[in-house]
Amino acid sequence: MNIKENLDFFSESIKGTNAKLIAVSKTKPVEMLQEAYDAGIRDFGENKVQELANKYEVLPKDIKWHMIGHLQRNKVKYIAPFVHLIHAIDTPQLLKEINKQALKNDRIINVLLQVHIADEESKFGFSEVDLLDLLNSESFDEYQNIKVIGLMGMATNTKDDEKVLSEFGTLKSIFDKIDKTVSKENIAMQELSMGMSGDYKLAIQKGSTMIRVGSAIFGERNYNK
Numbered sequence: 001m002n003i004k005e006n007l008d009f010f011s012e013s014i015k016g017t018n019a020k021l022i023a024v025s026k027t028k029p030v031e032m033l034q035e036a037y038d039a040g041i042r043d044f045g046e047n048k049v050q051e052l053a054n055k056y057e058v059l060p061k062d063i064k065w066h067m068i069g070h071l072q073r074n075k076v077k078y079i080a081p082f083v084h085l086i087h088a089i090d091t092p093q094l095l096k097e098i099n100k101q102a103l104k105n106d107r108i109i110n111v112l113l114q115v116h117i118a119d120e121e122s123k124f125g126f127s128e129v130d131l132l133d134l135l136n137s138e139s140f141d142e143y144q145n146i147k148v149i150g151l152m153g154m155a156t157n158t159k160d161d162e163k164v165l166s167e168f169g170t171l172k173s174i175f176d177k178i179d180k181t182v183s184k185e186n187i188a189m190q191e192l193s194m195g196m197s198g199d200y201k202l203a204i205q206k207g208s209t210m211i212r213v214g215s216a217i218f219g220e221r222n223y224n225k
């Protein structure tokens with residue numbers, strides 16, 4: 001695995017698009033993150049709070065840490081002081097807790113709301129209806145210490161490109177709809193986080209602004225180590 005080469009490949013392949021690369025470093029040792037950092041990467045994605053916090057401690061402080069995984073409410077406090085963007089908000093309760101911890105830390109935390117676009121039940125996220133209800137609710141206006149800057153989604157894990165394109169297209173159209181119809185101080189639709197190692201090209205075709213790429217940069221993950 002040549003991390004530098006892989007990164008060069010990605011920076012070449014997203015050139016001229018609106019997409020930015022988030023290097024998903026979960027399960028990988030800090031040496032590998034440092035190597036990506038030395039190659040110019042500043043945006044890293046992790047999906048476990050403890051691991052993210054540990055890596056934050058030892059790596060350079062200008063790294064932007066993206067929490068991309070399912071987040072438990074009781075763990076928000078550990079990343080609230082420094083996290084750059086939380087990608088996968090999937091309940092109003094989680095949003096409320098992030099707002100509370102952001103207030104405690106005297107900052108505004110940027111978040112993306114996760115939309116359920118795939119077939120798989122195991123993938124988290126709001127339905128379009130629930131999402132619009134939440135954004136239009138009065139209680140949402142009370143969250144002064146969060147800013148919703150966009151949406152995140154994961155497509156079905158399938159070789160059927162048309163299906164994946166259609167799911168990403170759905171997410172993009174929900175994004176556009178919110179952008180056009182919901183006007184609130186704590187919403188500024190800018191980012192569409194979609195696409196991973198296997199489907200980033202399709203995601204970019206549908207307007208992704210953040211691709212979350214792990215194995216194609218750092219190699220396959222081994223969870224049994």
Ligand SMILES: *Cc1c(COP(=O)(O)O)cnc(C)c1O
Pocket residue numbers: 024026047068069195196197198212213214215216
């Ligand atoms: C692990 C993960 C990724 C990266 O997956 P790869 O297939 O290794 O690129 C992207 N998004 C989320 C939410 C993840 O958990």
